[in-house]
Amino acid sequence: MADHEDDLVASKTEGFKVGEKKTIEEYKELDKNDESLNRWKASLGLNTGSTICDPNDPRKCIIKSLALEVQGRDDVVIDLSAPGALDSLKDKPFTIKEGANFRIKATFQVQHEVLSGLKYLQVVKRKGIRVSKDEEMLGSYAPNTTDKPIYEKKFAQEEAPAGMIARGHYNAVSKFVDDDDHTHLQFEWSFDIAKDW
Template identity: 80%
Template sequence: MTDHHDDDLAAQKTEGFKVGEKKTLQEYQELDKDDEAMNRWKASLGLNSGDPIGQPNDPKCVIKSLALVTQGRPDVVIELSTPEAVNSLKDKPFTIKEGAKFHIKVVFQVHHDVLSGLKYIQAVKRKGIRVSKDQEMLGSYAPNTTHKPSYTKEFNEEEAPSGMLARGHYNAVSKFVDDDDHTHLLFEWSFDIAKDW
């Protein structure tokens, strides 16, 4: 995929936030071993439990799926774990009822090393004109282990636009990027806003 989405998907810098000094997983585990507060923080990241599940050649972060969650309806799940699934998305639009309230849920895995400041950025276009851009901070995560084989993050609730003018076909492009400006996944998808599901 070319870089023609760069402007649409530029990450917003967090005000007053400085990227911390990068440490290896072993350095994190050795960090202040006798400090109770530090141990609680490491435990909250999952740094001290289970065996790593990542293989040496696995990418640092694997986005498994994205789901559209609406109360009272089955989740609409977008599989993202294979290149074939990702490449077919823009040709398989799904339908969102106008005015519906929904939120996005993402399932992902982290391998090898602590992942710092993972963000989700999404730009939506209609007839070639950008109509929205959203950014969600997912946070920092330790590598997944047998104790916690994946992470799930639920985003804030959104409401689909409504009215005759809102109905129609939309194209979206999304990416997952970290504090090092490393893009872990960039994909295009599409949806239709309709009068009913």
């Protein structure tokens, strides 16, 4: 995957600095009388339910599944937690009908600490030439709790290319990365654009 490394660098906002790391308890106690900060903490779910972290799993973010949503069709779901799921993605392409409107949906779990600025990066190539690079900001999340055991994020809707030139095989590499430039998951996959499903 080394040949994709330059393509998979997240954009940076000039002047933005990642804040100091804090524990969940420190966030809960932080400026209790600050109304806007309390709204932010509530939006993250910092004050609801008990956390469901696995103390034996050091990962901060666990990507559970990706799905391709197309109106009028069943979702194509890739269970990323299944053994060997990532290994087969590159060699077993799925088909997208040319001109179809679709979107990707990710489900994931956060544990141990607040996850700041999770992003999804994707580079698509055809015959070795880059045809697209996408970056989707997923947001910041508190560790999952009994009240919210999993997060689900739907990406912006896209339209598959159409026409004889667009049809064919594509290779892609995707990466989930946070504001600390920590890569939570990176994998290669492939798909075909065809006349029909």
